[in-house]
Amino acid sequence: MRFGQQLKSSLIKDWSHYYINYDDLKKSLRTDFDHTPLVQQGHKQKAPWSEDDEARFVRQLEQELDKVFTFQKVKSQEITRRIKTTELEVDDVIARQEAAEVGGNDQAKKDAPSEDEFLLLEEDVSDIIADVHDLARFTQLNYTGFQKIIKKHDKQTHWHLKPVFAARLNARPFFKDDYDTTIVNLSKLYDRVRTRGHPVTGDSSAGGKQQNFVRQTTKYWVHPDNITELKLIVLKHLPVLVFNPSKEFEKKDSAISSIYYDNTDTWELYEGRLKKTEGAEAIRLRWYGGMETDTIFVERKTHREDWTGEKSVKARFSLKEKNVNAFLKGDMTTEQVFEKARREGKKSEKEINDLEQLAKEIQFRVISRKLEPVCRSFYNRTAFQLPGDARVRISLDTELTMVREDNLDGRKRSGDNWRRMDIGIDFPFSQLPPEDVERFPYGVLEVKLQTAAGQEPPEWIRELTASHLVEAVPKFSKFIHGCATMFPNRIHLLPFWFPQMETDIRKPVSHKFGIERPGQSTEASTSTALDDDTEDELEGDDDRALNDRDPEDENIRRLRAARDALEEHEVERHMSAANGDGNVLDEEERMAHKPLISAEDDYPLYDSDDEEEALAVAKKKGAWAYRWQLIKSHTNLAGDRLLDILKSATPFPKPTQIPAREGRLGIPGAATVSEKRFKAPPGKKIHVPVRVEPKVSFAAERTFLAWLEFSIILGSIAATLLNFGDQISLAAAIAFTIVAIVALFYSMAIFLWRVDRIKQRKAVSYHDKWGPTGLCIGLIACVAVAISYRFKYGGDGDLRGRGGVIGRG
Secondary structure, three states, X not given: OOHHHHHHHHOOHHHHHHOOOHHHHHHHOOOOOOOOOHHHHOXXXXXXXXXXXXXXXXXXXXXXXXXXXXXXXXXXXXXHHHHHHHHHHHHHHHHHHHHHHHOOOHHHHHOOOOHHHHHHHHHHHHHHHHHHHHHHHHHHHHHHHHHHHHHHHHHHHOOOOHHHHHHHHHHOOHHHOOOHHHHHHHHHHHHHHHOOOOOXXXXXXXXXXXXXXXXXXXXXXXXXXXHHHHHHHHHOOOOEOOOOOOOOOOHHHHEEEEEEEEOOOOOHHHHHHHHOOOOOEEEEEEEEOOOOOOEEEEEEEEOOOHHHOOOOEEEEEEEEHHHHHHHXXXXXXXXXXXXXXXXXXOOOHHHHHHHHHHHHHHHHHHHHOOOEEEEEEEEEEEEEEOOOOOOEEEEEEEEEEEEXXXXXXXXXXXXXXXXOOOOOOOOOOOOOOHHHEEEOOOEEEEEEEEEEOOOOOOHHHHHHHOOOOOEEOOOOOHHHHHHHHHOOOOOOEEOOOHHHHHOOOOOOOOOOOOOOOOOOOOOOOOOOOOOHHXXXXXXXXXXXXXXXXXXXXXXXXXXXXXXXXHHHHHHHHHHHHHOOOOOOOOHHHHXXXXXXXXXXXXXXXXXXXXXXXXXXXXXXXOHHHHHHHHHHHHHHHHHHHHHHHHHHHOOOOOOOOOOOOOOEOOEOOHHHOOOOOOOOOOOOEEOOOOOOOHHHHHHHHHHHHHHHHHHHHHHHHHHHHHHHOOHHHHHHHHHHHHHHHHHHHHHXXXXXXXXXXXHOOOOOOOOOOOHHHHHHHHHHHHHHHHHHHHHHHOOOOOOOOOOOOOOXX
16 A cells, blocks of 8 residues: 555544644655646646755655644653543542552541542553554554655655755654653553552462463564554553662663673584574673663573473573673672572572582683673563563563674774773664664564463463464564674574564554544554555556656556555465464474474575576676576476476375364464575575474484394394205395395484484474385395296205205295
C-alpha cells in the first residue's frame, strides 16, 4: 500500500487535522500542477525546479513540522497531567479502603470505596494507556511521512534537502519523545488499581508452586514501530519490575552493558555457543547503569544438553571495577576477592566457597585460553514480572548495540584495560566509526515461563506470541550476532538467523489483538506497507506517467496492472500467513525447527554457492575459462535433471504420513514448515542448530556390532565349508568368505563415516540405503554359486576332509 493511503487508513479521526498533509506536500513537488483538466495536464511540459519552488516547498514543510511538533508536545503534557491527577484519585480511594479494612469507625466504613469506583479508575487508566499508544503511533506515522516526502523531494527535484532538514527535525524532536518513564508510571498506577491496593499474588494459570514444572525460554524480534504498543499490552498483565522503587526512575536505570571475551585466534567460545556443544561456555563482564558504576558482575553461562539431565547454568559473582584488571591477569587471587565477604559474614561459608570456586575456574580459563575482550553489547531493558514470582518473566531489550572491544587491526580500543573507555551509555554512539558499531534494527523480547508439567501458558501470552507484534527467533544471541557482524574476515560460520536480517519482519494484523480503548474495539488492519524504495518507484513512475503521457496511455495501464498484481501478491502472501498460526516464521526459522531425521543435505543447510561464484569469476576472466566453467555448469544441471527423472520413474514405496505437531508460542507446527535452500555470503557458512544425544552414538555402535556379528557368522560358515566339504563346498566357502570380508570393511567404513559426521554435528542422512540390499544380493550370489557347481559336477566332487570322509548328500 502507498504511504498516502496507509496514512489515511491509520490516522485517528479526532486528530486528523494534526497529521502531516502528505498529499498536499506531494502536489507541491509538481511544477505543472494547476486546475486544467487531467487530460490536458498529461500533455503539458514539466518545468524545471526553481529556487522559488524550493522556498515554497520548504515553507510548507516547516508549517507541517510546526503543526505536528506542537500537537505532540501539547498531547504529551496532557497525558502527564492526567497521570498525576489519576494518581491522586487512586491514592484517595486506596486510603479510604485501607481505613475501612483496618477497622475504623462507622464513618470510615461508610466512606469505603465501592467496586464501581475501582472499575471507573481502571477505565481511566486504560484510557490513558490508549492515549499513549495513539500518540506513539501518531509520532511514528508523521516521522515516516517526513522521511518519505524528503526522499521523494530529493529524488524528483535533484535538490538535496535531507541533510539540511535533518537539523530542523532535531530542533523539533517530536519523534525522540521517550515513553519509558510514562510506561513505568502507568504500570505502577495500573497495578495498584487492578489489585485494589493489595500486594500482587500472581497468576495461578502460570503454574503455581508446583514441584514438577517446565522452564521455557523463547526469544522474539520486535519492530521499532511495535515496541511501545507491546510494552503497553504487557503492563496490563504484568507490572514493570523496578529494582529500586524508592527512587525516581531514570533512563540510565534500565541500561545494561556486557563485555564478552573470547580467543581471537580460535574463536572457541563463539563456535561453542553457536553449535550448542555440551559444556560450551560464554564469559562476560556485566554492569548496570552508567560507566560510573563500581560493581561489575563476572558471569559464566554454561550450555548443557538435555540428555545430561542438567539445565544450562548462568553463575556470577561481583567484583569491584578497580580490581577487574588485576583479577583477569591473575595478579589478584580469589582469596583476596572474597576476603571482605568473609570478614563481614553476610554470606555463609558454603556460599562463599562456591563463589570462590567459580572465580577460580573463570580466572583459569581467561588466562589459560588467552581470552580477551572482543565485543560489547548495550541495551535498555524493560522487565515485566510479578514481584517475588518467577513463573512469568518478560523482558524487552531496546536500542541494542554491539561495539568492538578488540585490538586486532592495530587500533587500540580497549588496550590493556578490560573494556574501552571512550564510550559510555550514550546511544547511538555516534562518535564511533561505522566498522566499530552495529546498531541492531529490532528490539529483543524474551519470554520465560515456568509452567506446571502438561499445562498451557496463560492465554494472553499465547495471543501475544502469535500476534503480528513479534517474530520468533529461537536461540538468538547478542554475543553471536555481534561477533558474526563485526568480524566478517575472521568468522566464517554464521548463525541461522543471519539471512533474515534483510527481511522486513513487519506483518499485517491477523486478529484483533492490541490496545483497546474502554468501550471500543480495534479493527484489524490488513494494510501492507512496502519498503521505501519500492513505494517511491511506484509513486515516481506514476507521477511521471501522469506528467508526460496521456492518462489512458497503454504504459499507464500496464503500470497500474503491475501495481495491482504486486498488491494482490502481497495480500495473498500475508493472508496465507494469517491462515496459519498467526506468526509464520521465515524460511530460516522453519528449517531450524525441522526434525533432524528428515534432513538429507549435508550440514550446513545454508552454504555459499561455490559453483555460481566460480562461474562469476570465470566470466570476468573471459575466453575459454568462462566457456569451460559454463559447460561444466550445464553438464551438472543436465545430470541432476536426468537423475530426478530416473528417481521419479523408480517405483519407491511412499512413506507413512506423520501427524503434524502443534505450534507453540509463535513457532509454527510441522504443517506450516517448508523447505528452501539459502545462499550464504561467499566464503561463509550458515550454521543450523543440530541436537546430538548419546543415543545417536550408541545406535551407530549397535548397527556396526550387528554387521560385525553377521560377518563373523558368514566367516564361520565359510570356514566350516572349507575344512569339511568337497569341491562344491570349496566354491561356496570362497563366495561366503568374499561376502564376509566385503561386509566387514563396508560396515567399518560406514561406522567411521557416521562417527565423524556425528562428531561434527552434521545434519546428514544416516540411513544406509545400499548396504542391506548389497548384502542380500551377495548372499543370493553365494547360494547361486553353490547350486551352479552342484548342477555342473553333480554328486561326483572330490571328497576330502581332515576328520574323514563326508558322505554325499
